[in-house]
Amino acid sequence: MDYIWHLQVDLQRFCTRHPFTPTVLYPSTIKMRPTNQFQMAQDKNSVLLTSWEPSLGNMDNWSRWVDISDPHNIQLLATISSTKLKSGSGCIQGGLCNGYLYMNEQVNHLVCYNLNAAKGKMVSDINTLKVFDIVITGITYNMYAHEINNYLYLGGNGSHIYVFDISNRNIPKIISHIDEQLSTGFEQNGNILVSKGNNKLLLIDVNHPENPQLLYRINSLYSDVKFHGDYLYISDNFISIYDLASSKKPKLVKHINVAPEKLSHLNFIGNYIMASSLTTNNSYPMQNTVYFTGNTK
Numbered sequence: 503m504d505y506i507w508h509l510q511v512d513l514q515r516f517c518t519r520h521p522f523t524p525t526v527l528y529p530s531t532i533k534m535r536p537t538n539q540f541q542m543a544q545d546k547n548s549v550l551l552t553s554w555e556p557s558l559g560n561m562d563n564w565s566r567w568v569d570i571s572d573p574h575n576i577q578l579l580a581t582i583s584s585t586k587l588k589s590g591s592g593c594i595q596g597g598l599c600n601g602y603l604y605m606n607e608q609v610n611h612l613v614c615y616n617l618n619a620a621k622g623k624m625v626s627d628i629n630t631l632k633v634f635d636i637v638i639t640g641i642t643y644n645m646y647a648h649e650i651n652n653y654l655y656l657g658g659n660g661s662h663i664y665v666f667d668i669s670n671r672n673i674p675k676i677i678s679h680i681d682e683q684l685s686t687g688f689e690q691n692g693n694i695l696v697s698k699g700n701n702k703l704l705l706i707d708v709n710h711p712e713n714p715q716l717l718y719r720i721n722s723l724y725s726d727v728k729f730h731g732d733y734l735y736i737s738d739n740f741i742s743i744y745d746l747a748s749s750k751k752p753k754l755v756k757h758i759n760v761a762p763e764k765l766s767h768l769n770f771i772g773n774y775i776m777a778s779s780l781t782t783n784n785s786y787p788m789q790n791t792v793y794f795t796g797n798t799k
Contacts, residue, residue, distance in 0.1 A: 685698060
């Protein structure tokens with residue numbers, strides 16, 4: 503990953519050819535009101551940008567779905583009007599997977615919109631893109647979605663992580679679940695899915711979606727979790743590196759102590775990891791601590 507994205511008044515592009523000498527690319531031509539809410543797609547090739555600034559009075563009611571697969575040629579895919587996309591929380595609760603936007607619009611409800619049907623258009627009513635609206639009794643709010651092939655994994659504030667068969671998106675079917683009180687997002691590496699819980703991480707084998715297996719729990723006050731090859735990186739006041747290749751039980755291979763810094767985000771650039779500190783000046787996100795990750799042993 504050679505690009506770090508920073509969203510502010512408009513979509514701006516930040517590039518690094520070498521971790522120690524970041525180069526800022528020119529801002530995009532997709533202008534909008536101050537953008538402090540976004541949803542990055544699961545495949546990282548697109549992003550949904552939404553303005554949410556009540557102090558402005560006359561707010562911009564339009565959200566932009568933007569193709570960022572080529573950072574040198576950002577393309578506007580669709581423009582959609584809906585106050586439903588304005589949660590004010592910084593990130594839309596749900597997920598953007600393969601052009602389908604999953605949202606938790608009200609308690610116990612999961613709604614799916616097909617953004618693919620909006621490509622090249624200005625859509626004034628997001629309800630015209632609705633695929634389904636279903637009741638999920640085991641998750642109350644703050645739902646997070648992740649797709650793997652024809653299966654949807656759904657977590658949030660509740661008692662379960664659900665697995666849906668979405669081979670027919672109009673009629674999603676629950677085929678299994680894992681008992682878990684909280685999931686605030688997912689990271690995937692092959693058949694291993696990491697569920698981000700309350701001060702813990704769950705490693706789940708999803709090779710058989712109808713019978714997912716909980717492999718391991720890692721207790722951690724984590725800020726971010728990233729896979730890099732067969733290694734799992736977890737940030738806190740240190741970076742913990744786990745080897746997942748040798749067996750189903752992760753093996754801790756290294757701690758990188760960065761205290762008293764509290765790390766927020768991890769990004770990989772070649773053989774380097776960019777570790778952002780919560781105390782770092784956020785106006786220029788490349789001003790981060792850099793750690794070499796070429797040798798984890």
